[in-house]
Amino acid sequence: MPRFICRQCGARFPESATPPEACPICRDERQYVRWGGQDWLTPDELGAAHAIDCTEDHGVLGLRIKPAFAIGQRMLLVEADEGNLLWDCIGLVTPEAVAAIKARGPLIGMAISHPHYYTALADWAQALEIPVHLHADDAQWVTEPHPAIKFWNGEALKLGRSLTLLRCGGHFAGATVLHHAKGEGALYCGDVLQVAPDRRYVSVLYSYPNMIPVNAATIRRIAAILDPYPFSRVYGAFEGRVMDGDAKAGVARSFERYLAAIA
Numbered sequence: 001m002p003r004f005i006c007r008q009c010g011a012r013f014p015e016s017a018t019p020p021e022a023c024p025i026c027r028d029e030r031q032y033v034r035w036g037g038q039d040w041l042t043p044d045e046l047g048a049a050h051a052i053d054c055t056e057d058h059g060v061l062g063l064r065i066k067p068a069f070a071i072g073q074r075m076l077l078v079e080a081d082e083g084n085l086l087w088d089c090i091g092l093v094t095p096e097a098v099a100a101i102k103a104r105g106p107l108i109g110m111a112i113s114h115p116h117y118y119t120a121l122a123d124w125a126q127a128l129e130i131p132v133h134l135h136a137d138d139a140q141w142v143t144e145p146h147p148a149i150k151f152w153n154g155e156a157l158k159l160g161r162s163l164t165l166l167r168c169g170g171h172f173a174g175a176t177v178l179h180h181a182k183g184e185g186a187l188y189c190g191d192v193l194q195v196a197p198d199r200r201y202v203s204v205l206y207s208y209p210n211m212i213p214v215n216a217a218t219i220r221r222i223a224a225i226l227d228p229y230p231f232s233r234v235y236g237a238f239e240g241r242v243m244d245g246d247a248k249a250g251v252a253r254s255f256e257r258y259l260a261a262i263a
């Protein structure tokens with residue numbers, strides 16, 4: 001039996017004779033159903049028409065599907081002393097990409113910021129034999145369950161000496177960022193905080209495609225969560241979206257601007 005992938009958002013579904021009735025991720029107000037109507041493809045069809053581009057960006061290996069597919073996010077390989085962590089996920093697995101990741105050293109797992117990037121986590125977990133850490137508050141959005149998924153609860157989870165997951169909320173109840181305490185520190189945000197095109201600011205929306213903001217209390221809560229953690233870079237979900245240098249001040253500036261805009 002085939003497995004189906006939502007062509008609009010990249011969500012994956014278990015084997016079934018016919019496609020699911022709808023994609024819950026796209027039906028949610030944080031995404032949108034394809035203008036021409038719900039459309040599906042299989043992993044084989046996706047693999048036949050796409051490859052994975054592996055590019056170093058500000059010292060971190062980024063992997064993304066080319067030509068661009070669905071939301072277009074990248075998966076980043078965060079290289080830590082205690083072992084490497086895959087941050088976020090993409091909808092396609094290739095032997096070349098698996099080899100490129102393995103060549104960088106042993107992995108301790110994968111963590112994903114929020115449900116829009118769950119995509120092919122099951123296939124990646126299987127190919128690399130790693131656990132996948134998801135926040136339990138977003139468990140309802142898992143479209144393809146897998147035994148490698150480890151749900152975590154609460155506000156923070158240490159994955160090693162230098163790697164900490166922080167639940168920020170906002171975009172999703174369990175929306176998570178990753179702090180890496182190496183050098184001046186780095187924050188990996190997916191689009192829980194979205195790095196703006198000018199790369200001097202971030203923003204936080206409940207829905208990016210439908211432009212629904214979060215409220216002031218959410219911004220203040222995220223600021224308080226990040227406050228104890230030093231970082232000079234913020235790595236966003238998309239190619240080149242990195243706030244480089246004194247990013248902690250950049251995030252503070254961004255939150256001030258945001259609060260002034262919605263006051």
Ligand SMILES: [Zn+2]
Nearest residue numbers: 006009023026
């Ligand atoms: Zn979808």
Ligand SMILES: [Zn+2]
Nearest residue numbers: 114116171191
């Ligand atoms: Zn998202």
